[in-house]
Amino acid sequence: MKISRAIIIRNAKKYDFGGGERFPVFLCKELEKLNFNPIIVSRSPKLIFFAKDNKINAIRGWWWSWQNWSGKFALLFPVYLTWQIILTFWYLGLFIQKKPDVIHIQSKDDFIAATWAGKVLGKTVVWTDHADLKHIWMSIGIWYKNPVGKLVHWSARFTDKIMVISKSERSLIGANLKKNDPIMNRLSVIYNGVADIAKEFKKTAKSSFTFCVATRMVSDKGIGEVIKAFNNFSSTYPNDQLLIIGDGPESDKFTQLANKNPQIKMLGYKKDPLGFIAKCDVFVHPTYHEGFSMSILEACMLGKPIITTRVGGNVEIIKDGETGLLVKEKDVDSLQSAMKLLREDPKLRAKLGYNARKQYTAKFDFEKIVKNEIIPIYRRETIK
Numbered sequence: 405m406k407i408s409r410a411i412i413i414r415n416a417k418k419y420d421f422g423g424g425e426r427f428p429v430f431l432c433k434e435l436e437k438l439n440f441n442p443i444i445v446s447r448s449p450k451l452i453f454f455a456k457d458n459k460i461n462a463i464r465g466w467w468w469s470w471q472n473w474s475g476k477f478a479l480l481f482p483v484y485l486t487w488q489i490i491l492t493f494w495y496l497g498l499f500i501q502k503k504p505d506v507i508h509i510q511s512k513d514d515f516i517a518a519t520w521a522g523k524v525l526g527k528t529v530v531w532t533d534h535a536d537l538k539h540i541w542m543s544i545g546i547w548y549k550n551p552v553g554k555l556v557h558w559s560a561r562f563t564d565k566i567m568v569i570s571k572s573e574r575s576l577i578g579a580n581l582k583k584n585d586p587i588m589n590r591l592s593v594i595y596n597g598v599a600d601i602a603k604e605f606k607k608t609a610k611s612s613f614t615f616c617v618a619t620r621m622v623s624d625k626g627i628g629e630v631i632k633a634f635n636n637f638s639s640t641y642p643n644d645q646l647l648i649i650g651d652g653p654e655s656d657k658f659t660q661l662a663n664k665n666p667q668i669k670m671l672g673y674k675k676d677p678l679g680f681i682a683k684c685d686v687f688v689h690p691t692y693h694e695g696f697s698m699s700i701l702e703a704c705m706l707g708k709p710i711i712t713t714r715v716g717g718n719v720e721i722i723k724d725g726e727t728g729l730l731v732k733e734k735d736v737d738s739l740q741s742a743m744k745l746l747r748e749d750p751k752l753r754a755k756l757g758y759n760a761r762k763q764y765t766a767k768f769d770f771e772k773i774v775k776n777e778i779i780p781i782y783r784r785e786t787i788k
Contacts, residue, residue, distance in 0.1 A: 423698025535695025
């Protein structure tokens with residue numbers, strides 16, 4: 405079955421620009437290598453700009469930034485349903501105009517409306533869950549709770565396949581569904597990946613040892629813990645630096661905390677943080693929870709020693725002591741110990757970086773993932 409046109413849909417809040425927002429661009433770049441004509445549809449300004457910077461065709465879509473329909477707001481479900489009907493007609497018009505062969509949806513509202521529109525037109529409809537469905541489908545078994553989640557669940561029966569980013573996420577999704585729910589048969593674990601561009605970054609001489617963090621500025625990404633951990637031993641190494649890349653709703657709070665230490669540099673949002681990760685000595689990802697981290701994969705691709713927390717999909721990438729170091733989440737002491745260990749042991753850094761790069765090549769090279777796992781789903785070759 406020949407497929408050549410794909411629409412990739414991803415929406416998120418204005419400040420969000422993590423792996424889930426960069427993934428559509430990475431996917432489109434690989435699809436173009438395989439003679440596809442992909443188009444990204446999004447309301448996210450950062451995603452649109454990132455797509456255009458990478459010469460990917462992007463369309464500004466419709467998206468309602470109000471996403472809280474739980475609790476008392478569930479009473480407004482008729483309003484939400486009206487919005488979904490309007491959005492469905494918008495997608496119908498777009499799909500008729502662009503004539504996609506496959507529609508690849510990656511955000512909540514679009515799981516509903518774009519799926520309805522796609523199936524009315526007989527298109528292949530695929531979802532990628534960027535760690536959202538475990539929340540979306542919470543309490544859907546209770547009749548008076550979460551009507552939006554129930555609507556997403558009903559819409560899921562019309563998909564051809566739902567790609568889940570880690571085994572951990574698949575397990576968490578299943579915990580919210582009834583035993584033997586047929587939707588589980590539509591779930592396939594397809595790991596995110598990143599393109600191998602390590603050769604684009606040349607090694608340069610550095611005057612300071614550098615730890616690097618690249619993530620959204622919210623507490624549950626462990627920003628406070630990594631700042632405290634670095635503060636606890638940085639005076640011993642007055643030339644060392646901690647670079648923190650990203651923005652978010654708590655940026656000001658962490659900037660104030662970091663400003664107490666001149667060795668910490670808050671770099672804010674960078675549309676492409678890879679240049680900074682490539683120059684660092686150790687990559688740190690101290691998150692409290694994680695579906696499947698693109699930034700960890702990028703650090704693996706670049707052959708960096710990695711410290712991250714023993715949560716979610718992290719343990720499907722990092723094997724403690726072999727491809728990185730795993731620490732307990734929210735634990736400043738264990739994070740500090742791991743940072744100090746790698747700071748003082750160059751042989752261990754070299755070993756972890758080498759093994760991380762080797763594992764990336766074997767399992768997480770995105771060109772191979774797209775060609776061998778995603779394209780067959782688009783063509784319904786692996787759909788029963």
